[in-house]
Amino acid sequence: MAETSNLIQSTQKILHKALDMLGYDEGMFDLIKEPSRVLTVRIPVRMDDGSVKVFTGYRAQHSDAAGPTKGGIRFHPDVDRDEVIALSMWMTLKAGIVNLPYGGGKGGVICNPKEMSQRELEGVSRGYIRAISQFVGPLKDIPAPDVYTNAQVMSWMLDEYSMKHSDNPLEFITGKPLALGGSKGRSTATAMGAVMVIKKALEKRNIKMEDARVAVQGFGNAGSFISKILHDEGAKIVAVSRSTRGLYDENGLDIDYIIENKDKTPDIAEDLGAKVLTNPELLEIDCDILVPAAIANQITEENADRIQADIIVEAANGPTTEKATEMLTEKGKLIVPDVLASAGGVTVSYFEWVQNKTGYYWEDDEIQELLEEKMNKSFDEIYDFHETRQVDMRLAAYVIGIRKTAEAIRYRNWA
Template structure:
């Protein structure tokens, strides 16, 4: 499926263009990444061996501003996937009305196989290879899969040494001590919670009567589940790569978070007496979680988990996509026909890039904000853009996904038109 991921991502835009007035040049621009960089990174291992790792950076668009997007470490990193992710970042930034285009990058490596010193050397070596292509006004990387604040700190420090000046605005998602923003770590989950909260207002949901299942219990899924739990929602199931737990009466989310972070698996709370003994909980698989009879399903892990094979068995009436691309185009159509509301990934998980933007602004101004101020700004922007999308969807009888992509095309199209298209030059 990965080899077609970029074309599938473009398919969303093509479908949205059928419902909006979009210039042909806008779509053509979005079909072609601005730049694609491939590098090799020689790494001296702790035992003296030399290994070479492949690294990539895809800059999809700079029509609205410098490129922005994560760097991931994963054995399966490839250009096709990164092109799709970079396109989604372009869409996400346009949707949130941020002065950014999209980018994505990574290194094909299993970071768990490296020592901490090897990981630092790899991170610094990667930045030396791509330093000429990134920077605060060109392309600003951030954490992604299997990278974190510490790695961003190493990368920022290495970039600063290359350019001979301290440059915290070249990276976001850094440790707070190195110029990172308060509120960044939980921003993606917080943004997803805001979407659920605003949708609840439109649907007159009662929190205590609304059931939620969360697939994926990393940083993003944990934060969303925590906020929902604290605000009265009944979180009845969560899962990670090892499986999940389900309790129809509601899970103790804070205890699950502790179990996950201390023992590495959410099921430990229900399976290990040293952590807890919840008699009503049952162990379930990730596949079973997706098909539970709940009000809200939150896929917060991998792409394509909701597909043509299981879309017909999804019982949730609302899906909040905190993962990137968790629903295939085929599944999207099936769920739409069944009346399931999907809040798309480019909206639901945009909290992370929004606070990355705030971090960049703070770095460039030298003025740093309290966490409550960061979250207040995030809350307002997520709330505003969510309601713009939902109003467009209602006005044009579109799904929220098509409304979101239509708004993306409108905003990027305005930039394309401002520079002049064939209509401007025709006849000159």
């Protein structure tokens, strides 16, 4: 797809700049600019009507120089090879930013879970793991949930891997239910990590939480949790949106009511006395913090001049184009890039992996404290580099994010 191919190209361009700043030559870039391996698999599944349908899946492993690769598996009709490649590269950056002993991995299957029964979904989950089982493992490549996959899917995958290997390594996969070695705090980790960097950004702009006006584009798992947490901490959520439309109220929306009724009430705007707006309109409203938590390429050179938010926190993957990043940075906007803002998920996945390996499990407050320590330290390091070297936050994040992998490659004498 053109969109994901562009994401790969823009990622490679920024990686090239980051490696130049770190003093590495073209040989290092040639090794890092693409995944070490990309696996394509075919998954036969007996459907409920008796027919056999063959699904296509992918697994990309960007680099295992710094440790096993790590990354989610998404089930979606629009999954493609280029998307999986781009996401695996970003996972390497996220792991480096929060200093985890991982490289980046990512997987996906082309399917539509909304049109499948639980039995068919289980068939795809188990079939995918059977197909990639020789390429993954607790010290090779560790999967996790992503779009349209969850703790149940991870449970089926763990069980299939266990049967295939006559073993029961809980640390093979993360995002599991607590009964199978899952970690407390995992389901909200991505949102919590984003909220933690939002707080740091507010500090840099001298804005109090209770004075902050927030707009959130995308009300899925990340967007809804971010809205709820910020609302509970005193921020005014003035706009939220889903795929088709958004809601706006300059006095603040009732987030609890929206969460409780988002799938029930078609006239929720009327219930709340809120204005209906489009997704593009939401991006341009007057607010302090804009959280793009939906899809890629939402803020472009076409609308960047109309973005009024002082702080943009990218909870989605690639929501701001390279040109828009330049334009917004020149205007003095603070962009917290996706590879930092959404690093909470992989961080708590790492905590789960450690807990599985040691057999000792942590409480919610311990998870929260450790996550906050990681996110705050990462934000400070990236912000300081951005200030000291006078580069945008995205390039600063790429420099910090790729440094560990590049050093590991150098010490291994691969490039």
